[in-house]
Amino acid sequence: MTVVAKNPPQKIRNQDRNPAGRWPGLPLAFPLFFAQLSSWYMSFSTAHSWHLCDNCQNPHHGPRGCMAPSTAGPKTVLCVDDTPYVLQMLDMFLTAVGYRAIPASNGREALELATSFSLDAVIVDYEMPELNGLEVAQILKREYPQLPILMYSARHPQTEASAPGIVDAYVEKEHPQALVMALARVLNDPVPVLVRRRFPRFATSSSFTLRFPDRDFDGDTAFEGTLRDLAEGGCGGQVDAQMVPGELVSLAFGVPECEIMLELRARVRYQNADSHGFEFVDLTTAQQKELQRCLHAIAAA
Structure with missing residues (x-):
């Protein structure tokens, strides 16, 4: 008897890349970012569990990246980037530390997915065609004021990108560990322990x-x-x-x-x-x- 996995997620295949194995137009910081990130093994401490954070228990504050009392399972993070390889890597590393990653290849797709999933956080690239990361963050914050949004970029965007009320955390691409730490911080999760892979x-x-x-x-x-x-x-x-x-x-x-x-x-x-x-x-x-x-x-x- 063979049991087949239910609804396996679509994967990015190597043949989806160009023949040179590179992605045209990528900033130089991209390979450095993911080369560094892939050299780390990320795992939550044994104390990690899906629990209500202080904001959820405080009647004076709305939920901010917290699981609803009736919700079980991993926290869901929407990942927005126009580069397929980056989305695959984000999915791999976030899943490894216990999150559920929902990929979106552009800003408009991200806005549609936000209406279909109960999200705990959003990770968005600043530099994207049509709607850039800041525009996506502004729309999401207007519709979901309590939704934590993290932004990353090869270079620091305009000052309004990190203004209070729009982006909760900004991370430069050459600091991948900071992205994981910032996500845990905005979700009130235990800090993951990062050690180098063998x-x-x-x-x-x-x-x-x-x-x-x-x-x-x-x-x-x-x-x-x-x-x-x-x-x-x-x-x-x-x-x-x-x-x-x-x-x-x-x-x-x-x-x-x-x-x-x-x-x-x-x-x-x-x-x-x-x-x-x-x-x-x-x-x-x-x-x-x-x-x-x-x-x-x-x-x-």
């Missing part, structure tokens, strides 16, 4: 099959999921299966960039929102070499 992670998108070799199933039960990122030491992805940290699993996945299939043993590291993190264990020398070759291919794509 292995760099690379964004990728492919299907994988997960099995539980230590569970006593009748027959071969498999779960289909979507790979989000891959590293020499592990991977992250989305799968509709219940598991606990430390549990041993088997992961079989293809890597389009090097056209091979890998089946590796791994342990569950974390489960945040709809994302899972896995750490590879007991790899053979041959498996390690194949994995390294694929990572080089992904990096060069």
